[in-house]
Amino acid sequence: MKCPQCVYTNPDGVKFCLSCGEKFVKNNTQEDDNSLFYEFAHYVDMVPRVERSIEPKFQNIFSRVFKNHSELEAERLFIVGTALTTPKITEVKETWPKPWLFARVFIFALLAFTGLYIGVDYFKNVNFIPGLIIVGAFAVPLTTLIFFWEMNAPQNIAFYRIIYIVFIGGILSMLVALVFFNILRHNINPITIGIVEELAKAITVITFVRYRKYRYILNGLLIGAAVGAGFAAFETAGYALRALMSGDAQNLYITILWRGVLAPGGHVAWAALTGAAFCRVQGDQPFRIGMLVKFKFLRVFMLVILMHALWDTPILGMFPLGQIFLTISSWVVVFLLIRAGLKEIGNKKLFANYGPSN
Known part of the structure; x- marks a missing residue:
């Protein structure tokens, strides 16, 4: 159904143009089973679009x-x-989005964590402890993931798909890492830890993005961040449980606090960088194993491994100053790849509008 106002091609059965909002004359002979959805979509679309x-x-x-x-x-x-x-x-639009929802998600998570903390620390109710660990583990990784969600300019990945990747991708990447750790159990050090965990997340991320449906750099950032968020949250929950079992409640709070503060610069950002680098290499092409040895992918992946190895290195001053520096460095690269992703969209728009001859 082509809109007479803006010539946008709409799905059959819509009452309004999904692009400009023009109302169509209803065909009485046609069933409109999805009318409520389209009315809602039209109503929501009247909200001013995000400034860029x-x-x-x-x-x-x-x-x-x-x-x-x-x-x-x-x-x-x-x-x-x-x-x-x-x-x-x-x-x-290939201009820079202005995300805001991630900040609201963080506030909601902080309020929930505060309530659970009061239940545990003030009322001494152990029933609040599982919630405290879960909310504390997921709060910052999920907040960071929502930021990547808002920065995904193509808007081509449904949110339920992202939640699926958080849980399945997070668990799968941890299991793959355990297999590698079992193989290297006699040679565990910061370098092998960095290699194993980043390789496990890379395998998982590529499993989700290797299909050409998710072919944009910003898609790779988002899906990688989803895998990294799951990995980070499950790992933090595990460390928090260990701290609780040590019998020191303060150790539990400190573990959740510091791992939350540093979460944006750890697994979430590293997996996002890996996903973006792979999508940058793959583009619109079918997956080939040779893509994994392309320089554009390897330079980012090796940088991620190096950052992870340095993160775990037990040298004086690495915690927390060195890890804060690594967090900032990771996000410098993240913003560079976001810029590359927006530029990629601009190029694809030119190609779609004018064709290969131009």
Whole structure:
């Protein structure tokens, strides 16, 4: 069904154009089983679109964090990625998004953690302990993942798919790492730990992104961040349980606190970089094993392994100053790959509009 106003091709049965909002004349002979969904999609789409910024300056990227936002704006974010709501590449903006929802998610998680902390520490109720560990382990990785979700300009991955990757990808990557650790059980050191864990996450990330449906650099960042978030959260929950079993409640809180503070620069960012580097190499091509030895992929993957090895190195000053420095370094590379991903979208738009001859 082509819109007479903007010539956008809509799915059959819609009452409004999903691009411009033009109302169609209803065909009485046609059943509109999805009318409620399309009315909702049209209503949500009336929310002003997120402002964009070309310059990757922090004051531009995070300028919407402290502004008021309606529930409709959040709802609009969560309906993207389906067959009916994924925009065409020509409709995707290649300018810098301005994420804000991740900050709200962090506040909600912090409030939940505070309530659980009061239940454990003040009321001495052990029933709150599992919730304290789970919320504490997932709070920051999930917040960081929502940031990558908002930065995924193509908006072609449904949120339920991301949650699936968090749990299945996180568990799968940990199991693969355990297999490698079992093979290298007599040679465990910071270097082998970095190699094993990053290789396990890389295998898992590539398993999800090797299909050409997720062919953008920003897709690789998001899916990699989902795998890394699952890995980081499950690992933190394990360390928190060990701290609890030691009999020192303060050790439990300290473990959750520091692993939460440093989570954005660890597994989440590293797996995101790996995913983005692989998607940058694969592009629109079918998966080939030779892609894994391409320099564009290997240089990022080796950098991730090096950062992980340094992170675990027990040298004086590495915790926390060295890890904070590594976190900043990781995010410098993340923003460079986000810029490369937005540039990739611009190039694909030009190709789609003008064809290969131009």
